Amino acid sequence: xxxxxxxxxPLRHSGWxxxxxxxxxxxxxxxxxxxREKWWVVFDIVLPLVGVCAYVFVYRANHAPxxxxxxxxxxxxxxxxxxxxxxxxxxxxxxxxxxxNLALYIMAPSSMMAILLGMALGGMVTTTxxxxxxxxxxxxxxxxxxxxxxxxxxxxxxxxxxxxxxxxGMMFASMFLLxxxxxxxxxxLAQEPVFLISGTFFPIRSxxxxxAAGASxxxxxxxxxxxxxxxxxxxxxxxxxxxxxxxxALAGLGVAFLVAARHLLHQLERLxxxxxxxxxxxx
Amino acid sequence: xxALAVETERLGRVYKPRKNDRHDSKSRVALxxxxxxxxxxxxxxxxxxNGAGKTTLIKILTTLLAPxxxxxxxxxxxxxxxxxxxxxxxxxxxxxxxxxxGLLTVRENLWMFSQFYGLSSAEANRRIVELLAIVKMSDRMxxxxxxxxxxxxxxxxxARGFLTDPKVLFLxxxxxxxxxxxxRDARQYIRRWVDEDxxxxxxxxxxxxxxxxxxxxxxxIINGGRVLxxxxxxxxxxxxxxxxxxxxxxxxxxxxDVASIAALxxxxxxxxxxxxxxxxxxLILQEERVLGPVISLLESRRIGLVNLTKREPTLEDVFVxxxxxxxxxxxxxxxx
Numbered sequence: 001x002x003x004x005x006x007x008x009x010p011l012r013h014s015g016w017x018x019x020x021x022x023x024x025x026x027x028x029x030x031x032x033x034x035x036r037e038k039w040w041v042v043f044d045i046v047l048p049l050v051g052v053c054a055y056v057f058v059y060r061a062n063h064a065p066x067x068x069x070x071x072x073x074x075x076x077x078x079x080x081x082x083x084x085x086x087x088x089x090x091x092x093x094x095x096x097x098x099x100x101n102l103a104l105y106i107m108a109p110s111s112m113m114a115i116l117l118g119m120a121l122g123g124m125v126t127t128t129x130x131x132x133x134x135x136x137x138x139x140x141x142x143x144x145x146x147x148x149x150x151x152x153x154x155x156x157x158x159x160x161x162x163x164x165x166x167x168x169g170m171m172f173a174s175m176f177l178l179x180x181x182x183x184x185x186x187x188x189l190a191q192e193p194v195f196l197i198s199g200t201f202f203p204i205r206s207x208x209x210x211x212a213a214g215a216s217x218x219x220x221x222x223x224x225x226x227x228x229x230x231x232x233x234x235x236x237x238x239x240x241x242x243x244x245x246x247x248x249a250l251a252g253l254g255v256a257f258l259v260a261a262r263h264l265l266h267q268l269e270r271l272x273x274x275x276x277x278x279x280x281x282x283x
Numbered sequence: 284x285x286a287l288a289v290e291t292e293r294l295g296r297v298y299k300p301r302k303n304d305r306h307d308s309k310s311r312v313a314l315x316x317x318x319x320x321x322x323x324x325x326x327x328x329x330x331x332x333n334g335a336g337k338t339t340l341i342k343i344l345t346t347l348l349a350p351x352x353x354x355x356x357x358x359x360x361x362x363x364x365x366x367x368x369x370x371x372x373x374x375x376x377x378x379x380x381x382x383x384x385g386l387l388t389v390r391e392n393l394w395m396f397s398q399f400y401g402l403s404s405a406e407a408n409r410r411i412v413e414l415l416a417i418v419k420m421s422d423r424m425x426x427x428x429x430x431x432x433x434x435x436x437x438x439x440x441x442a443r444g445f446l447t448d449p450k451v452l453f454l455x456x457x458x459x460x461x462x463x464x465x466x467r468d469a470r471q472y473i474r475r476w477v478d479e480d481x482x483x484x485x486x487x488x489x490x491x492x493x494x495x496x497x498x499x500x501x502x503x504i505i506n507g508g509r510v511l512x513x514x515x516x517x518x519x520x521x522x523x524x525x526x527x528x529x530x531x532x533x534x535x536x537x538x539x540d541v542a543s544i545a546a547l548x549x550x551x552x553x554x555x556x557x558x559x560x561x562x563x564x565x566l567i568l569q570e571e572r573v574l575g576p577v578i579s580l581l582e583s584r585r586i587g588l589v590n591l592t593k594r595e596p597t598l599e600d601v602f603v604x605x606x607x608x609x610x611x612x613x614x615x616x617x618x619x
Binding site for chain 1: 298299339342345346347348349363366367370371373374375377380381382383384386387391394395396398399400401427
């Protein structure tokens with residue numbers, strides 16, 4: 001049925017400008033956190049470094065090649081992104097729902113995709129600070145020598161890895177919320193096993209081909225392998241696939257996860273409006 | 284005729300049981316056959332007890348919930364089919380909400396929400412300063428919202444609602460958690476905001492009778508998902524002016540005494556409250572002379588009359604007359 005009344009012209013602010021403003025605004029709380037909550041230095045740098053040290057000493061005790069120490073440091077740095085994707089992306093919409101923010105996000109004229117991108121952008125910048133700290137401190141502590149094969153390719157791998165990882169995080173955000181409280185358990189379940197199957201602290205080639213290929217669905221696996229191949233003189237010998245293949249695979253994963261995230265967000269909003277329960281909060 | 288801000292026609296919403304909920308296997312009707320029209324420039328109230336369907340109606344109108352039946356439009360746009368056109372026109376504030384981020388200051392939280400509506404930072408900051416002055420929170424502008432009391436947090440939420448200068452503002456129990464003075468200030472500002480611009484509309488839900496009476500141009504009384512009456516507060520109360528309404532304080536009454544009073548011919552409603560070692564009874568009588576038999580009954584049972592006052596009808600009386608129970612009784616599941 002159509003209303004017979006005057007309609008106002010409602011879109012005072014729309015398009016890419018609204019999208020960009022929303023991304024920046026939602027990224028802001030994550031960026032400002034670095035200044036306001038200093039405990040991240042202990043929890044996100046010191047404690048992960050302790051874990052990295054344990055692996056380094058195991059390798060040293062077994063007289064492993066020096067580059068493997070660098071592999072562990074790179075693994076420690078990149079694992080910060082995985083933790084961020086799980087806890088600050090996958091679990092985030094559940095918390096937004098509990099505080100009542102999700103209803104305000106859905107009701108606002110901006111897109112939910114912009115909200116998620118803002119969360120991702122804030123998470124990327126914040127985590128890069130942590131990852132860089134782990135990398136620098138770990139490298140200095142254990143005298144890691146890098147031999148960069150190609151800076152542009154290394155940069156491309158890194159950027160594509162972040163796009164794929166955070167695309168996956170955006171997909172998880174909707175998926176875990178649709179699953180309700182079980183999402184919390186999924187996050188827990190995905191944390192440690194991924195450190196194992198992605199080869200966070202050892203070359204992924206240690207697994208047989210099919211296990212490594214299966215593990216490559218997690219972008220961390222291919223990202224770590226490609227970064228190691230491009231950063232150490234023995235990296236290519238211990239690599240799983242050719243770097244260019246890994247770059248293409250990471251690009252494919254990035255696109256697939258972003259498309260899936262968009263689809264799941266659409267499903268989430270449809271379900272929220274149909275059933276109402278996704279915007280109920282306990283706050 | 285003024286253009287309409289909100290329009291609903293035979294609107295209904297049924298909540299189906301969740302698949303994995305063993306304790307709740309029945310569908311629940313939250314809203315049934317609600318038809319309302321709210322012209323632009325009106326401050327419209329939805330008055331009803333908790334669980335009456337007020338929040339469900341607001342959720343549908345703010346595009347957060349799909350209706351199961353019927354149709355609704357805000358500013359001429361179908362809320363279900365054209366939410367993308369409705370959303371830029373509206374904003375909502377709920378009582379007791381904990382939205383925003385505790386890590387951010389009041390100003391930062393408000394700025395963040397303004398960006399989701401596309402306001403420039405300069406415009407947002409100007410409005411933030413203005414609104415925080417109005418809600419008397421200028422000195423808290425740079426306080427982290429995690430450090431705010433419940434009342435101050437609610438004031439911040441109220442400021443958030445007005446920040447985007449919506450065409451239609453939905454206020455769901457907005458004064459919940461506010462002290463008396465802050466509630467009065469909020470009500471005054473809401474009224475002023477609507478009066479300043481004839482294209483602005485507020486739809487407010489409340490279960491505070493005084494709030495609805497003082498503030499609203501028109502009020503819909505809602506219970507059990509249905510609209511029972513809709514008119515100006517004075518017209519609603521006028522409906523009861525044929526009846527005589529008395530407030531009676533007495534020595535303690537037993538349940539049987541209240542039932543006997545209610546059973547007297549001409550007594551439409553007797554609502555009992557225990558108070559300070561005595562009893563208070565609100566009486567709605569068909570006519571004043573029915574009071575005689577009530578007093579005789581009290582005397583025959585040796586119940587002392589402490590105070591007897593005739594008073595003007597309130598919206599609470601209108602609710603009692605329509606539902607047969609007070610709002611408190613409905614909320615606590617007391618049968619009439």
